[in-house]
Amino acid sequence: MNLETVQKTIAEKPAVLLYFWGERCNVCHALQPKLFEAFDTHFPKVEKLTVDVAEHADIAAHFGVFSIPTAILFLDGKEFERVSRNVSIPALVEKVRRPYELFFG
Numbered sequence: 001m002n003l004e005t006v007q008k009t010i011a012e013k014p015a016v017l018l019y020f021w022g023e024r025c026n027v028c029h030a031l032q033p034k035l036f037e038a039f040d041t042h043f044p045k046v047e048k049l050t051v052d053v054a055e056h057a058d059i060a061a062h063f064g065v066f067s068i069p070t071a072i073l074f075l076d077g078k079e080f081e082r083v084s085r086n087v088s089i090p091a092l093v094e095k096v097r098r099p100y101e102l103f104f105g
Contacts (some may be wrong), residue, residue: 003059006049010074014103015046020060020070022053028069031087035071038089043100046073075103 010016017039021028032050039046053060053068063072070084073096080099083092 001049001051001056001059003056003062006051006059009047009049011077013047014076015043015100016074017046017048018063018072018074019048019050020053020063020065020068020072021050022068025068027085031069034089035087035092038093042093043096045104046100075099 006018010018017035019032019035021032036048039048051059051065053065060066065072065084067084069087070082071087071092072079073081081092081095
């Protein structure tokens with residue numbers, strides 16, 4: 001994975017979730033499966049990418065990610081929502097539900 005690949009995915013896919021995490025981050029390891037399960041259940045058309053900030057610091061810097069975990073949702077190539085650290089998955093699902101339904105019909 002590199003920055004060009006991530007940018008191309010965001011440009012080509014209608015909805016992309018970028019999940020920034022770190023190997024030593026316990027919160028990251030706990031949040032990721034729950035977040036991805038929620039998106040698989042409620043928003044199956046969202047492409048999901050994970051970015052290890054230690055391996056891909058350039059990608060994290062490009063997207064202005066300075067704390068982990070951070071999730072950024074892109075709709076139609078534009079940043080729609082960004083959440084970091086203490087994430088309420090039910091609140092995020094509710095916030096994304098209407099735009100997702102409008103976007104995907």
